Amino acid sequence: MKDTIENGMDKTELTPEADYIKCEKQGEQIVETPKRFVIKGGRTLRGEVEISGAKNAVVAILPAALLADEPCLIENVPDISDVEISIRILRELGAEVERISPHSYKIDPRGVHSSCVPYESARRMRASYYFMGALLGRFGHCRVSMPGGCPLGDRPIDQHIKAFAKLSAACKLDRGMVDITTEGGLKGNQIFFDCVTVGATMNAMLAAVKAEGQTIIENAAKEPHIVDLASFLNSMGADIMGAGTDTIKIRGVKYLRGTSYAVIPDQIEAGTYMVAAAATGGNVLVKNIIPKHLESIISVMEKIGVKIEQFDDSVRVSVDGPLVKTSIKTRPHPGFPTDMQPQMSTLLCLANGTSLIKEGVSEQRFQYVDELRRMGADIQVDGKVAVIEGTGQLTGAPVKACDLRAGAALMIAGLAASGITTIEDIHHIERGYSDMVGKLRALGACIEKTECIPDAAAGNAAITDSAVV
Numbered sequence: 001m002k003d004t005i006e007n008g009m010d011k012t013e014l015t016p017e018a019d020y021i022k023c024e025k026q027g028e029q030i031v032e033t034p035k036r037f038v039i040k041g042g043r044t045l046r047g048e049v050e051i052s053g054a055k056n057a058v059v060a061i062l063p064a065a066l067l068a069d070e071p072c073l074i075e076n077v078p079d080i081s082d083v084e085i086s087i088r089i090l091r092e093l094g095a096e097v098e099r100i101s102p103h104s105y106k107i108d109p110r111g112v113h114s115s116c117v118p119y120e121s122a123r124r125m126r127a128s129y130y131f132m133g134a135l136l137g138r139f140g141h142c143r144v145s146m147p148g149g150c151p152l153g154d155r156p157i158d159q160h161i162k163a164f165a166k167l168s169a170a171c172k173l174d175r176g177m178v179d180i181t182t183e184g185g186l187k188g189n190q191i192f193f194d195c196v197t198v199g200a201t202m203n204a205m206l207a208a209v210k211a212e213g214q215t216i217i218e219n220a221a222k223e224p225h226i227v228d229l230a231s232f233l234n235s236m237g238a239d240i241m242g243a244g245t246d247t248i249k250i251r252g253v254k255y256l257r258g259t260s261y262a263v264i265p266d267q268i269e270a271g272t273y274m275v276a277a278a279a280t281g282g283n284v285l286v287k288n289i290i291p292k293h294l295e296s297i298i299s300v301m302e303k304i305g306v307k308i309e310q311f312d313d314s315v316r317v318s319v320d321g322p323l324v325k326t327s328i329k330t331r332p333h334p335g336f337p338t339d340m341q342p343q344m345s346t347l348l349c350l351a352n353g354t355s356l357i358k359e360g361v362s363e364q365r366f367q368y369v370d371e372l373r374r375m376g377a378d379i380q381v382d383g384k385v386a387v388i389e390g391t392g393q394l395t396g397a398p399v400k401a402c403d404l405r406a407g408a409a410l411m412i413a414g415l416a417a418s419g420i421t422t423i424e425d426i427h428h429i430e431r432g433y434s435d436m437v438g439k440l441r442a443l444g445a446c447i448e449k450t451e452c453i454p455d456a457a458a459g460n461a462a463i464t465d466s467a468v469v
């Protein structure tokens with residue numbers, strides 16, 4: 001019985017059991033040892049920090065290398081677990097991946113023999129959905145597990161499916177796997193997105209770049225990583241125009257040559273260190289950034305009273321007066337990013353007055369609030385609105401990171417708080433932040449990564465200053 005769910009995707013079971021099992025077997029079990037961060041707060045951050053390549057760009061650029069007909073060199077790759085997972089998937093598919101230096105990889109996709117990404121690999125990160133667009137563009141068919149990622153509420157992929165369907169692909173859901181097939185290959189078309197979506201815009205680009213004819217994507221997302229993916233593909237010979245605007249035009253090409261490409265800096269990592277500097281009353285030069293990508297973050301921080309000096313590829317953040325309340329609404333780029341909302345809320349806990357945050361992008365982005373309350377924050381949440389009473393101070397406590405940016409917010413809270421904070425479930429943080437302990441220590445923070453000790457989760461009593469350096 002056919003049961004249509006989202007824009008043409010149906011639940012009909014068409015794939016033989018043997019295929020399904022083969023797909024599942026491609027993934028290996030990853031055993032994780034739980035770790036935690038222990039932070040002794042109250043130290044002022046000073047010095048310089050170098051920002052790594054952008055997570056949300058690299059997680060699309062790595063799968064995009066599958067579309068190349070020659071090897072590619074990708075540089076400025078951040079050392080994060082989402083990259084590890086992406087590389088693992090590329091290798092499982094048959095690509096040769098060589099780490100040339102700590103931050104550059106050579107990817108030779110010519111030997112790729114599979115178009116299947118199993119559950120075990122895909123469930124570990126949201127961005128595994130980019131393998132759908134890339135494999136579809138390469139083979140005209142693929143079988144990819146529904147994605148995992150941060151628990152930020154309902155995160156449908158109906159717009160991704162809508163885009164593939166517009167390009168003449170048929171999509172079916174089969175026990176958690178998305179089967180996408182074409183008859184006679186992908187064909188360019190007009191795609192209008194019902195909402196502004198980063199993931200679906202990038203997936204449509206990946207699928208369309210080698211499709212026959214012209215594709216026009218309307219109501220496209222405009223984030224810097226959209227432009228970066230287009231630049232990467234264009235450097236291989238793709239014909240993409242308008243990335244960074246509402247309308248992206250793609251003329252399909254038959255061949256994509258090898259390229260050498262450096263990923264843009266991560267504006268959310270930069271924003272996180274900028275807020276950490278401000279929260280500790282510090283003075284930090286945040287290097288290897290594109291200040292234009294940080295405009296909305298800089299504007300909000302200046303309203304809060306943080307001093308920001310802009311240079312060509314860096315900003316200096318310092319505080320020379322009181323921090324004050326403000327109102328923020330998150331929006332798609334160039335608005336204030338939802339990925340900076342938890343960190344900025346933490347800063348507003350330390351400011352004078354009552355601040356208002358409206359979440360305009362994600363379904364559930366206030367899950368960190370309960371953890372911040374354990375540290376003395378006064379925040380009330382009603383649906384997509386949070387009211388923050390600035391208390392001017394936070395106190396250390398044992399807390400858990402419930403998602404990536406929630407974890408970043410708790411790191412900032414721990415750095416600014418008096419006493420010791422332990423943060424568990426740090427795998428969320430390590431999905432998106434390169435060497436956070438090393439970078440923070442270089443700025444003078446007192447932080448250590450240790451094994452989780454069950455008793456320690458219950459309180460601070462067992463944690464002494466010797467646990468942190």
Ligand code: EPU
Binds near residue numbers: 405
């Ligand atoms: N949406 C739909 N249908 C879709 C796709 C999206 O309704 O098919 C909705 C979502 O539910 C959400 C909104 O559209 O309410 C925006 O979703 P979008 O597709 O833009 O988000 P995403 O691609 O799932 C990326 C980043 C997120 C970031 C958001 C918003 C990656 C891998 N992830 O997610 O990054 O929060 O865009 O900018 O690029 C993070 O880095 O911490 C993170 C969660």
